[in-house]
Amino acid sequence: MVNFSEYGINIPSDASGEVRAICPECTPSRKHQHQNERDLAVNTDKGTWYCHHCGWSGGLKQKKEDLKPAYLKPSYNPVDLPPKLIQWFKDRGISKETLDAANIGYLQPQGKRPGAITFPRYKGGECVAIKYRTHDKRMWQSKSPEPCFYNHDGALKHAHETLIISEGEIDALSFIEARLPCVASVPDGAPNPTAQNLSTKFKFLEDGLVDHFKSFVLAVDNDEPGKFLEKELADRLGRHNCLRITYPSGCKDANDVLRNIGPEALREAYTKAQPYPIDGLYTIEDARDDILALYESGLRPGLSTGWGSIDALYTVRTCEMTIVTGIPGSGKSTWLDALMVNLNRMHHWRIAYCSPENWPIQRHMANLAEKIAMKPFAACSMTAERMTREEMEDALQVLNKNFYFTQLQEDEMGIDAVLDVMQSAISRHGVKGIVLDPWNELEYHRPHNLTETEFVSRSLGKIRRFARLNDVHVWIVAHPTKLKRNEDGTYPVPRLYDISGSAHWYNKADNGIAIYRRTPTKPEVEVHVQKIRFREVGCIGSTQLKFIKDCGIYMELSANERANIQSTNHEIDDVPF
16 A cells, blocks of 8 residues: 655654645755755645645655655665775775775675675765675666765765765765865766756755855766766756866876876866856867867757647757747747647656746646646537546646746746746756746836836847856747737737837847737637747748647648648738848
């Protein structure tokens, strides 16, 4: 029988109704003064829970693959290292004194299991995991280990200094040997550069250690996986907070420097660590590797939107900003929600919203759930089958793991405050897509000494820099000014130049899209791509999708449907500029 304790939730055995508990999902990473906050609402009758701090929710009837694993703390009684392994470390420049201080031990061979070096991970004075390594680099860990930095407690003794983050335990010991003790290692090495869903791989960042530091030196291996790890760490910790080490020629990692040149050389490499590249000045040497990679692999296209006809005009790439406009009722927010669901489903992107126009937030979540399940949330027609309770729960689980929502007060809804929240979403959850919908809810904090044109220019420049610095894509929904009707009473397709606040909406955008419906009663929706800054991402043009009203999704038109539209002289013309 599954019970709450298997999820790490501790409540009295005789509890009934709704009770409050400490959330095991977010409490370990919170500051000490908030460690006893009972933010988790547990309904013992329904077998469900919801955390009012981090949003973690679930139920006892979840599928087996969705169960939160219970971390097991292993008992650790280290056996002294054999002389040959002490010599093995000595050959790598690491002394027995350093090994003893780190409590490095040995696992005796048993049956077919080989002997192995043991690297214990301590958190709060307790051993929470053990990593085992043989002399020929076979590795495994203790059962159900808690994600945690190696040398967590050792680094914490030097809180408020600069934390060195290494790729492996031996590199961390190398820094300690070089009298640089404020170091911690990622627990599982570098991820595969082709990996997509990295949330589990970087769970160790939530162990609370990085909250005690404002700056970081990234000391990863000088190879492709190491550089991938470096980039992912920089994105999550904030590139402006990070420096990176360049090792001497011929050295792949910190231990190479220690054993081949000496501790002084490793300290020198540390003192010469350079700021992680951000927008600014570069030399050819700074960008040489990237230029060579660009030459070999070509210009990097964007990711598929999930609609082939859209991909021919517009794809999605990080470090860019897209402006989406359309007259009221055209479905621009609905289309953007459908795009976010596609990006999550196809590319495992996590999405953060600041969307006050879609409040209450529960209604927005229901709309997104419809797009995930591809069925109506509520009974709304005789033809559409409503999603089942199980399908709804599955959709909510997807939302819980991948979509995040801000609910700032109206007087706090300024650009800087919103971007601060989004920075936290990027750092904590690895968010890749950000939606600001709509712009007019964010512009009330314009300083009195700035004209609307100046404010739009500065704000869009700030948001575009934010996207580039954090390797994310930002979409902004902006309403056009009141348009003049056509002779037949319809409105024309709005342009980026029609958005209130000046031509900066066109000039500052990397990409610009208008969503348009010629006939509100028909399902055809036009997508006009009006600006593309980089040709490898797309091109200017127009296409159509079919809107399925019952569940708010968009589908490609069939060949017959396109032919019927053309035969009624409703072909789409590109918008002139």
